[in-house]
Amino acid sequence: MSEATAPPFVLDTSVVTAVARGDPDIIGLLQGYDARGQLLVIPALAIAGASLDARSEEADDLLGGLELLENVTIAPLRGTEQAARLADIIAKTGLDPWDAHAAAIADVAIYPILTLDASKWRQPSADLDEPLHIIEISDPDEHGPEELWCASAKAHSTYSQ
Amino acid sequence: MRAALKYPVMPQTGSWRESPKRWHPHHDDSAKTRFHARVARLEGSLTAPYCSQLACRWSREVIILRYDSGMSDRKSRLTITVDPDLSSYAERLVESGHAASVSAAFNEAMAEKAYRDRRRRSQWKAKGDQADPSRVARMMAHVDQQLAGE
Numbered sequence: 001m002s003e004a005t006a007p008p009f010v011l012d013t014s015v016v017t018a019v020a021r022g023d024p025d026i027i028g029l030l031q032g033y034d035a036r037g038q039l040l041v042i043p044a045l046a047i048a049g050a051s052l053d054a055r056s057e058e059a060d061d062l063l064g065g066l067e068l069l070e071n072v073t074i075a076p077l078r079g080t081e082q083a084a085r086l087a088d089i090i091a092k093t094g095l096d097p098w099d100a101h102a103a104a105i106a107d108v109a110i111y112p113i114l115t116l117d118a119s120k121w122r123q124p125s126a127d128l129d130e131p132l133h134i135i136e137i138s139d140p141d142e143h144g145p146e147e148l149w150c151a152s153a154k155a156h157s158t159y160s161q
Numbered sequence: 162m163r164a165a166l167k168y169p170v171m172p173q174t175g176s177w178r179e180s181p182k183r184w185h186p187h188h189d190d191s192a193k194t195r196f197h198a199r200v201a202r203l204e205g206s207l208t209a210p211y212c213s214q215l216a217c218r219w220s221r222e223v224i225i226l227r228y229d230s231g232m233s234d235r236k237s238r239l240t241i242t243v244d245p246d247l248s249s250y251a252e253r254l255v256e257s258g259h260a261a262s263v264s265a266a267f268n269e270a271m272a273e274k275a276y277r278d279r280r281r282r283s284q285w286k287a288k289g290d291q292a293d294p295s296r297v298a299r300m301m302a303h304v305d306q307q308l309a310g311e
Contacts, residue, residue, distance in 0.1 A: 006308060027285060028292025029300055058284070065281035112308065135307045139299050 008039035008073075010106045013049040013098040014116040015137065016042060020054035020063050026116075027062070029137065034069040040114075042066055043105055044076045045086075049098025075105050093124035106132050241267070 018026040033040060047063055067074050077083060082104070089100045089107070099120075106113045107128060115121060118136035125132040243251075251267060254260035260269070 022288055024288050024291035025293055025296050025300070027288040028294070028297045031285070031289045032297055032301060061281050061284050062288070064277070065285040068278055068282055068285070114304070135304055137300050138303060139296050140303050141299055
């Protein structure tokens with residue numbers, strides 16, 4: 001995909017949480033995007049959700065470092081209209097407020113959502129009037145979460161016998 | 162050799178002592194007394210020209226920080242607009258002797274932010290240095306493929 005035509009990415013809570021936990025590869029990935037001028041939109045509520053997950057000074061510093069990237073925009077939740085829109089998304093999809101904020105931004109702006117777990121977005125995306133464009137961050141050389149689950153279940157089944 | 166300490170003065174009209182009308186209404190006599198006591202303490206302790214000519218002109222919403230051109234070469238003149246509650250807080254810091262001046266209060270706040278931002282950049286760099294470049298490249302390529310609809 002051409003760098004010039006890539007739309008801004010909206011990061012969901014899973015990606016922001018990985019940053020808060022200090023995942024070097026995710027941080028390296030975001031640094032790479034920033035270096036090539038890829039715009040990243042980070043919902044303020046996704047940061048709140050990530051901060052809840054990782055309660056430490058280092059986590060807060062890593063989250064704070066997000067807004068120091070050149071091509072990052074922190075998207076606030078502003079005004080009654082956006083609040084009502086967020087509530088609407090939560091009611092329709094059952095998403096938590098952290099990811100619902102990402103969905104609300106992506107839905108209005110028609111930006112893709114970057115996530116570590118595409119499966120959690122399937123149903124919420126189907127519940128909206130227009131489906132969301134979900135992009136999963138994963139290493140194709142590694143097993144995906146579903147493959148890992150199958151492998152684990154198979155091993156457990158074998159062990160039980 | 163210890164540098165002579167210059168008292169804060171208004172740019173054109175002389176020292177604050179000579180221009181009491183220039184004091185903000187909140188600057189009562191006790192605040193002035195505390196201020197001059199602080200200047201006296203600084204006079205006894207400073208060994209560098211940290212506290213040269215300085216004055217602030219005050220309004221409810223706007224603080225104009227004026228630095229005399231004769232002070233440290235490292236200082237520069239800056240006009241800023243701040244929230245009323247922050248300007249009130251800075252004034253209280255000065256009145257209570259916790260800051261030498263409104264300029265010093267804002268200077269300290271910015272220095273603290275600069276330190277925090279440096280620390281955060283440093284943490285990001287350290288984490289980024291630990292990343293596996295080939296894995297990151299594979300993940301980016303995978304994202305690009307999904308964007309292209311492959």
